[in-house]
Amino acid sequence: MQNFEFYNPTKIVFGANTIATLAKLVPEGARVLMLYGGESAEKTGTLAEVRAALGQRVVREFGGIEPNPSYETMLRALAQVREEKLDFLLAVGGGSVIDGTKFVAAAASYGGEPWDILQSGGAVVKAALPFGTVLTLPATGSEMNNGAVITRQSSHTKLPFHSSHVFPRFSVLDPSKTFNLPTKQVANGVADAFVHIVEQYLTYPAGGMAQDRFAEGLLQTLVEIAPRALAKPDDYEVRGNLMWVAALALNGLIGAGVPQDWATHLIGHELTALYNIDHARTLAIVLPSVLQSQREHKRAKLLQYGARVWGIDAGSEDERIDAAIHATRAFFEGLGIGTRLSDYGLGREAVDAVVAQLEAHGMSALGEHKNIDLAASRAILTAAL
Numbered sequence: 001m002q003n004f005e006f007y008n009p010t011k012i013v014f015g016a017n018t019i020a021t022l023a024k025l026v027p028e029g030a031r032v033l034m035l036y037g038g039e040s041a042e043k044t045g046t047l048a049e050v051r052a053a054l055g056q057r058v059v060r061e062f063g064g065i066e067p068n069p070s071y072e073t074m075l076r077a078l079a080q081v082r083e084e085k086l087d088f089l090l091a092v093g094g095g096s097v098i099d100g101t102k103f104v105a106a107a108a109s110y111g112g113e114p115w116d117i118l119q120s121g122g123a124v125v126k127a128a129l130p131f132g133t134v135l136t137l138p139a140t141g142s143e144m145n146n147g148a149v150i151t152r153q154s155s156h157t158k159l160p161f162h163s164s165h166v167f168p169r170f171s172v173l174d175p176s177k178t179f180n181l182p183t184k185q186v187a188n189g190v191a192d193a194f195v196h197i198v199e200q201y202l203t204y205p206a207g208g209m210a211q212d213r214f215a216e217g218l219l220q221t222l223v224e225i226a227p228r229a230l231a232k233p234d235d236y237e238v239r240g241n242l243m244w245v246a247a248l249a250l251n252g253l254i255g256a257g258v259p260q261d262w263a264t265h266l267i268g269h270e271l272t273a274l275y276n277i278d279h280a281r282t283l284a285i286v287l288p289s290v291l292q293s294q295r296e297h298k299r300a301k302l303l304q305y306g307a308r309v310w311g312i313d314a315g316s317e318d319e320r321i322d323a324a325i326h327a328t329r330a331f332f333e334g335l336g337i338g339t340r341l342s343d344y345g346l347g348r349e350a351v352d353a354v355v356a357q358l359e360a361h362g363m364s365a366l367g368e369h370k371n372i373d374l375a376a377s378r379a380i381l382t383a384a385l
């Protein structure tokens, strides 16, 4: 195991009817900006519950944060924070609203050009406004981590940043708030969490025995609950497990002290920025192809993954690896998620376009061995046609 520091200050308040606890979680004298997405949180009554819990505090609202939150939109929220001297942010929504809120929190405490935050990957962030979240979509893990991804629409640039200053102070996780999610978003959530685990686990053996077993347990839980999560929207136990697995998948625990990949995510971000494909769907397109192209580097872990997650223990090593990659693709397809570029109406022109964007964004040494150069990304995308 490599040396590591593990730090996660986010308080989780989990369970039914927990939104009322905002009354205690948000500081009494706070001047609050409540941020949300489109119509969903209003329609479901979640915003009304939040407003009631905030009581007499000064509360302003900023709605309209789009999926894959844009830099342009978040600059408007930043302007509102500055004009109205707001000092506490509250995100109500999925990963997009939470990520956008993290960016505003960091930008509000930064004197320079806000784009620097993304261009530096978060290195310029030295402080941020405090914020909390009310999660309505289990998927990204943003509710319990210090990362965010923002898209500059004008240049189709989708960049992540990380900073120890943008952990949420708290996140309220009420599984019943996910009952009315469209099936497509539930499938996306399962797939995104699955790939977060794989990106931190399916690399090469590093002696992280607990990390491996945690990762395998989380993957198995997703495989077990996925059909019920899709078929029974109001199954509280299943939705609760999905919510907690998605948070644990990317809160730092399973990735501590072990190598991490993230090639699938970084290639996927370009697909979203260019073609507006949902984040999780880009991962389902790219991951099987990454595993195939990296099968020699990932050989030992692919065998372990096949055996421990999918129970594949018969056949030659190569047959078992083929079966493990096949099981992964079949899992995504079983969620109703297409795993080929052609499923999204894209062909060879998309391969050229994505490779050009990877080059423009300096993404030419991806993966745990930094061996996925532009030619390798081209081969991965071509194999995903």
Ligand code: NZQ
Residues within 6 Å of the ligand: 036, 037, 038, 039, 040, 041, 044, 065, 066, 067, 068, 069, 093, 094, 095, 096, 097, 099, 136, 137, 138, 139, 140, 141, 142, 145, 147, 148, 149, 177, 178, 179, 180, 181, 182, 185, 188, 189, 192, 250, 265, 279
């Ligand atoms: O905008 P509204 O009307 O609220 O609708 C949203 C949105 O259209 C809807 N939704 C959310 N909760 C709902 C609901 N609809 C009905 N009932 C509810 N309870 O779902 C749609 C998608 O929401 P979004 O927040 O975009 O989805 P998700 O949580 O998957 O977030 C995706 C974003 O997170 C980033 C992605 O790149 C993408 O931009 N990621 C963030 C990460 C992080 N911060 O750690 C890691 C991830 O790898 C990922 O990159």
Ligand code: ZN
Residues within 6 Å of the ligand: 140, 192, 195, 196, 265, 279
């Ligand atoms: Zn993701």
